[in-house]
Amino acid sequence: MHSVQGEDGEALTRRDLLRRGAGGAAALALSGGALGAAASAVAAPARARYALGFTSMTAETRVPALPVDGTIPSWLSGSLLRNGPALFEVGEEAFNHWFDGLAMLHAFSITRGRVGYANRFLRSSAYDAWKQKGKILYSEFGTDPCRSVFSGVSSVPISAPIPNANVSLEAWANGFRAHTEVPIPVRFDPATLATLGVVPGSTGQMGTAHPHGDLVTRERFSYEVSLAPPKTGVRVLVEKAGKVRELAFLASAEPGYMHSFALTPRYVVLFQQPFIVNPGSFVTGPPRPIVEHFRWAGRTQPANVVVIDRHRGGVVRTIELDPFFVFHHVNAYERGGTIVMDVSGHIDSRIIDALYLKNLRRADQRLPAVKLRRLTIDVARGKVQVEQLAAASIELPRVNYGRVNQHAYRYAYGIGQRGPASGFVDQLVKIDVTRGSARLWREAGAYPGEPVFVASPSATREDDGVVLSVVLDARRRTSYLLVLDGRTFEERARATVPHHIPFGFHGIFTKR
Ligand SMILES: [Fe+2]
Numbered sequence: 001m002h003s004v005q006g007e008d009g010e011a012l013t014r015r016d017l018l019r020r021g022a023g024g025a026a027a028l029a030l031s032g033g034a035l036g037a038a039a040s041a042v043a044a045p046a047r048a049r050y051a052l053g054f055t056s057m058t059a060e061t062r063v064p065a066l067p068v069d070g071t072i073p074s075w076l077s078g079s080l081l082r083n084g085p086a087l088f089e090v091g092e093e094a095f096n097h098w099f100d101g102l103a104m105l106h107a108f109s110i111t112r113g114r115v116g117y118a119n120r121f122l123r124s125s126a127y128d129a130w131k132q133k134g135k136i137l138y139s140e141f142g143t144d145p146c147r148s149v150f151s152g153v154s155s156v157p158i159s160a161p162i163p164n165a166n167v168s169l170e171a172w173a174n175g176f177r178a179h180t181e182v183p184i185p186v187r188f189d190p191a192t193l194a195t196l197g198v199v200p201g202s203t204g205q206m207g208t209a210h211p212h213g214d215l216v217t218r219e220r221f222s223y224e225v226s227l228a229p230p231k232t233g234v235r236v237l238v239e240k241a242g243k244v245r246e247l248a249f250l251a252s253a254e255p256g257y258m259h260s261f262a263l264t265p266r267y268v269v270l271f272q273q274p275f276i277v278n279p280g281s282f283v284t285g286p287p288r289p290i291v292e293h294f295r296w297a298g299r300t301q302p303a304n305v306v307v308i309d310r311h312r313g314g315v316v317r318t319i320e321l322d323p324f325f326v327f328h329h330v331n332a333y334e335r336g337g338t339i340v341m342d343v344s345g346h347i348d349s350r351i352i353d354a355l356y357l358k359n360l361r362r363a364d365q366r367l368p369a370v371k372l373r374r375l376t377i378d379v380a381r382g383k384v385q386v387e388q389l390a391a392a393s394i395e396l397p398r399v400n401y402g403r404v405n406q407h408a409y410r411y412a413y414g415i416g417q418r419g420p421a422s423g424f425v426d427q428l429v430k431i432d433v434t435r436g437s438a439r440l441w442r443e444a445g446a447y448p449g450e451p452v453f454v455a456s457p458s459a460t461r462e463d464d465g466v467v468l469s470v471v472l473d474a475r476r477r478t479s480y481l482l483v484l485d486g487r488t489f490e491e492r493a494r495a496t497v498p499h500h501i502p503f504g505f506h507g508i509f510t511k512r
Pocket of ligand 1: 167168209210259327328505506
């Protein structure tokens with residue numbers, strides 16, 4: 001190990017869905033692949049070393065004390081809660097895409113230098129279908145159960161009453177929620193990881209897994225995408241004290257896919273990329289997974305930056321720019337009359353194809369490059385400048401959110417690749433966005449997940465704290481919680497789990 005300073009339940013019927021879709025209330029279960037791509041049937045020439053991270057883990061375990069190497073700071077007290085897919089096969093069927101597997105919640109509980117671990121599947125409708133029927137019954141991001149359940153001609157997604165919320169976690173209004181890209185959060189208990197039910201009230205079919213919470217104003221910002229004709233488009237929402245208000249509705253005949261957005265003191269900013277869907281294709285098109293209804297139109301269509309007044313509502317400015325593809329916003333803030341908005345930018349939507357499990361498990365897999373891009377938005381003049389901030393690749397970006405979200409900042413943390421031959425993510429990165437320099441953590445056979453920054457209670461600098469990441473040790477076939485020093489990016493400790501943890505997406509740290 002070393003640190004390097006470098007550049008680098010109840011199924012709705014088809015008729016129900018058609019009816020509800022026409023009425024604007026159908027919910028898409030969005031999370032992943034077509035049937036029949038079981039791990040055993042992957043036509044890869046060789047299996048990647050890290051493929052263990054895309055292998056199901058079905059045991060629900062609770063380990064009171066993990067073996068710890070190194071010293072965990074005594075001030076670090078609380079739980080790292082994480083979310084991600086953990087089951088990729090259901091009976092004789094298999095999910096196709098990384099985004100599809102059944103959600104499992106994980107908790108690393110840290111107190112006085114000791115670490116406990118527990119996990120539990122989210123009790124989603126898809127989980128119930130697995131346990132009770134041994135089948136995939138609901139549409140996921142890249143998996144379409146219609147192919148086996150029906151022989152009809154339409155592919156209206158089969159929505160789940162309780163979504164397979166396997167993407168991210170949120171602490172809001174004294175409760176904890178799991179999200180996927182359906183705007184129906186699933187509540188859970190952070191102590192027991194028990195599923196508590198859904199948060200009702202959505203009107204769209206897709207949403208964001210990354211709502212923003214303003215800790216000062218106590219406002220929560222999100223969006224929902226309506227794919228139910230005739231009023232299709234994006235609805236931007238703010239919630240305060242339990243009341244939800246629409247800030248803007250961006251009508252669009254072919255809405256684009258979005259995963260996250262940016263928040264500044266005055267604005268909500270959307271990056272609308274030309275990865276678009278004709279909502280009618282869900283009704284008239286042949287059965288296919290949700291994501292396959294979308295198409296990259298970047299050769300003929302621009303991307304749009306849409307600036308929305310977060311206080312008065314309404315669109316302030318829409319600005320076209322050359323297209324690229326974004327899952328994750330890093331941070332945003334205002335500087336005079338401009339908005340500075342940083343994102344993890346992909347060239348186009350090819351990353352979605354790369355994340356099909358049949359591709360990810362191949363030894364010759366190559367992930368498309370992803371770089372930290374800064375959009376400097378001149379709101380008055382309607383201009384956007386785009387620049388690359390660092391050579392190092394970065395995805396699943398995080399910042400010291402409590403301190404720098406909506407403010408000028410210096411450090412972004414993320415996962416990345418040493419180079420194109422890495423195949424998958426094999427290093428953690430800390431980018432100094434003011435200089436473009438990067439500190440890296442990597443180790444042979446180690447494949448780290450999203451780094452979560454936790455500030456020290458005595459912090460004076462932005463990076464005073466630790467960075468937590470769950471790492472797959474492909475050589476030992478186990479996973480461990482890695483604790484890095486926030487400043488130096490050097491290892492302070494690791495706590496090893498007795499089994500592997502499939503690669504997940506996002507997590508949060510909650511103090512005790
Ligand atoms: Fe995400």
